[in-house]
Amino acid sequence: MDSATSDPPATPERAPLARTTDNGLKIVIVGGFGVGKTTMVQSVSDIRPLNTEETMTLAGRGIDDRSAVPGKTATTVAFDFGRISLDERTVLYLFGAPGQERFWFLWDRLFSGSLGAIVLVDHRRLADSWYAIDRLEHHGTPFIVARNDFGGPPYTRAEVRDALDLDPHVPLVDCDARARESSKGVLIALVEHLQRLATGTAATAPTAPETAT
Amino acid sequence: MTRAGRDDDPDRLYTLTGGRSRPASDEFDLVTLVVTECEPTPGMQSEHAAILRICRTPTAVVELSADLGLPVGITKILLSDLLAAGRITARHPRYAPPRTPGGVRFADPETLEKVLVGLRDL
Ligand SMILES: Nc1nc2c(ncn2[C@@H]2O[C@H](COP(=O)(O)OP(=O)(O)OP(=O)(O)O)[C@@H](O)[C@H]2O)c(=O)[nH]1
Ligand SMILES: [Mg+2]
Numbered sequence: 001m002d003s004a005t006s007d008p009p010a011t012p013e014r015a016p017l018a019r020t021t022d023n024g025l026k027i028v029i030v031g032g033f034g035v036g037k038t039t040m041v042q043s044v045s046d047i048r049p050l051n052t053e054e055t056m057t058l059a060g061r062g063i064d065d066r067s068a069v070p071g072k073t074a075t076t077v078a079f080d081f082g083r084i085s086l087d088e089r090t091v092l093y094l095f096g097a098p099g100q101e102r103f104w105f106l107w108d109r110l111f112s113g114s115l116g117a118i119v120l121v122d123h124r125r126l127a128d129s130w131y132a133i134d135r136l137e138h139h140g141t142p143f144i145v146a147r148n149d150f151g152g153p154p155y156t157r158a159e160v161r162d163a164l165d166l167d168p169h170v171p172l173v174d175c176d177a178r179a180r181e182s183s184k185g186v187l188i189a190l191v192e193h194l195q196r197l198a199t200g201t202a203a204t205a206p207t208a209p210e211t212a213t
Numbered sequence: 214m215t216r217a218g219r220d221d222d223p224d225r226l227y228t229l230t231g232g233r234s235r236p237a238s239d240e241f242d243l244v245t246l247v248v249t250e251c252e253p254t255p256g257m258q259s260e261h262a263a264i265l266r267i268c269r270t271p272t273a274v275v276e277l278s279a280d281l282g283l284p285v286g287i288t289k290i291l292l293s294d295l296l297a298a299g300r301i302t303a304r305h306p307r308y309a310p311p312r313t314p315g316g317v318r319f320a321d322p323e324t325l326e327k328v329l330v331g332l333r334d335l
Contacts, residue, residue: 023304
């Protein structure tokens with residue numbers, strides 16, 4: 001796009017946003033190591049996922065948080081992200097956030113103002129997402145759970161819900177993060193859930209089909 | 214992938230921002246869209262010039278950070294300078310859900326409908 005200058009850092013070689021774009025929205029995809037976060041971002045993003053990092057101070061945090069990283073006053077977290085242009089004014093950013101326990105309070109700060117979150121789980125390693133679910137509930141960030149299909153024993157959805165101790169109103173959907181349509185379905189399931197919350201109709205079990213394939 | 218900022222020693226990052234390590238205020242969100250208002254001038258700090266080139270089309274803070282290979286916080290400090298000098302404008306996210314203590318944060322229905330329509334059209 002910009003061939004006149006070649007000074008580093010170079011102008012990025014990816015589709016620019018429309019000049020009229022003026023509103024950025026955020027959705028966070030959180031999950032344990034290797035659960036498919038980057039894959040999901042990639043399968044729906046308009047651009048190849050990018051990554052960057054943020055240094056977060058630990059000052060002013062509670063005792064629990066500080067004890068997670070004794071003797072440190074700052075830590076660096078790296079994350080990747082993609083984006084989807086929704087219309088001429090609106091762009092949705094998708095952030096892939098590692099869900100490992102001790103840094104979760106940083107993620108919450110970094111991604112404050114998100115529409116909601118997708119908790120990506122591998123049913124062979126459900127315990128990996130307990131902490132993330134706990135934090136999301138604590139901070140009042142709406143979320144759904146998406147079970148990524150890695151094969152393995154066929155646990156029922158009820159068993160997964162039980163293992164995660166999910167509230168009855170929190171949707172659990174199945175997906176294959178490698179498939180664009182499936183990942184798109186997960187995003188739609190989240191936004192439909194947000195709509196039910198916004199209109200106060202989420203008190204009972206979700207009416208949406210519990211699959212995103 | 215080369216990461217200009219990632220492996221740099223902290224001194225260089227410190228120098229880049231004139232010794233500041235935190236922005237004056239939380240002026241910028243990760244998804245604040247930055248737009249260039251005037252072209253780079255000769256002799257300008259190279260990171261400032263790079264930002265002005267990249268933001269000829271609206272570019273989110275987080276994308277800029279990835280492009281520059283600099284942490285988000287450092288990127289925000291550089292942006293504060295440019296904003297104060299009137300060289301960029303910032304389009305802040307219009308949707309910032311209120312956080313009620315212990316309660317769920319609701320997005321407004323119009324925003325959600327817009328997102329849903331956009332996603333279904335993908
Ligand atoms: N079978 C199967 N494999 C998947 C699926 N989604 C992702 N994978 C694979 O799982 C591996 C890890 O996926 P990533 O997207 O890198 O996972 P991640 O959560 O970003 O991993 P980290 O960032 O390292 O924590 C890759 O080899 C993917 O191809 C899925 O739905 N089914
Ligand atoms: Mg990843």
